Amino acid sequence: MINAVDRLGGGVLDPVLAEIMEAMTFAGVERVEEDEFAWDDADLVWARVDLIAPAAGDFWMVAPREAAVELTDVVWAGEIEANSETAQALMAEIVNAVAGQILAVLDDEATVHLGLPETGNGKVRPTDFEEARHAYYMDDGTPLGVLIRAAA
Amino acid sequence: MDKILIVDDSPAARMIARRCLKIAGRGGDEFLEAEHGRAALDVLKHNAVKLVIADLNMPVMDGQTLIRFMRSSPRLNEIPVVVVSSLVNPSTAEALKKMGATVVLRKPLNPARMADALESVAQLAEAA
Numbered sequence: 001m002i003n004a005v006d007r008l009g010g011g012v013l014d015p016v017l018a019e020i021m022e023a024m025t026f027a028g029v030e031r032v033e034e035d036e037f038a039w040d041d042a043d044l045v046w047a048r049v050d051l052i053a054p055a056a057g058d059f060w061m062v063a064p065r066e067a068a069v070e071l072t073d074v075v076w077a078g079e080i081e082a083n084s085e086t087a088q089a090l091m092a093e094i095v096n097a098v099a100g101q102i103l104a105v106l107d108d109e110a111t112v113h114l115g116l117p118e119t120g121n122g123k124v125r126p127t128d129f130e131e132a133r134h135a136y137y138m139d140d141g142t143p144l145g146v147l148i149r150a151a152a
Numbered sequence: 153m154d155k156i157l158i159v160d161d162s163p164a165a166r167m168i169a170r171r172c173l174k175i176a177g178r179g180g181d182e183f184l185e186a187e188h189g190r191a192a193l194d195v196l197k198h199n200a201v202k203l204v205i206a207d208l209n210m211p212v213m214d215g216q217t218l219i220r221f222m223r224s225s226p227r228l229n230e231i232p233v234v235v236v237s238s239l240v241n242p243s244t245a246e247a248l249k250k251m252g253a254t255v256v257l258r259k260p261l262n263p264a265r266m267a268d269a270l271e272s273v274a275q276l277a278e279a280a
Contacts, residue, residue: 019260020259020260023260023261023262024164024168024260075164076164076167079167080163086163089162089163089164090164092162093162093164093165096162096209096238096259097238097259097260098238099238100209100237100238100239100240100259101238101258101259103239104238104239104240104241104244104258105241107241108241108242108243109241109242109243110241110243111243111244111247112239112240112241112244113239114209114238114239116161116209116210116211
C-alpha cells in the first residue's frame, strides 16, 4: 500500500485542489508557507476522510469557522442558512472531492476507495502518525489548511 | 416535464448537480433528491424517473449497489444512470460502465460536463 504522506505532495494536491475549489466555490487558491495557517486556532471547522486505496492514511481540510461560514453563504447564494453545520457539510463535500481525486490520479489502474467524511469544530486531533501540512489562501483571503496523515 | 433523481449524501453536491442541470438546459424538469441508494430506490418505486444522477460513496447503500439493483429490475433497467464521483479513474470508469452506468463523470461537476453527459445519454437512447 502506498504511503499517503510520501505520494500526495503539492505536485499532486495543488492542481486538484485548485480545480475543485474553482468549480465548487468559484475561487482560486494559492499555496503559502505551512506556518501561515493558524493550525492551533480553537475555532476551526474541519472535515476529514479516511484514505483507503490506493494510498492509506487520512485527509483533513480545515478553515477558520467564520471564514468557512462566509464561504458557505457565497456557494449556496442564500439558498440555505450559512452556519457551522452547513459549513461543515460543504467542507465535507470538498474533502470528499479532493481526496477522491488525488487518489484517482495516483494510479489509473487502481481501485479508488475512501471512507465517509466526518466533520467537526475545534482543533485538529493530534496523533503521533507521520503527517504533511499544506497551507493555502483563497482569492478572498480565506485561509485553508490541508493535513495528510499516513496510516497507523 | 421529466423527473430527474439526484442521489448524493451531500446537500452541497445535490445543489451543484441541480444548478448544472438547469444551466445545461434541464431547468424545466422536476428534480427529486435522495441521500443514498436505499432512499433512491424508494423514490424510484413511486415516481416515473427519466434520469438518475448518482454519487458512489454514500452511507446505507452506495452507488454501485444502487446500479446493480436498477439493472436487475425489469422496471428500472432502462433508466439511464449518470455516475458523478471523485473516485473515478480510467479503470473504475470502465468497471462502472460494465456494471451498468450510462455515463461516468468525475467530480467536480460543472455545467459543461453535465451538458456533455446529457448529450451522451440522448445519443445512446437514440441508438437503442
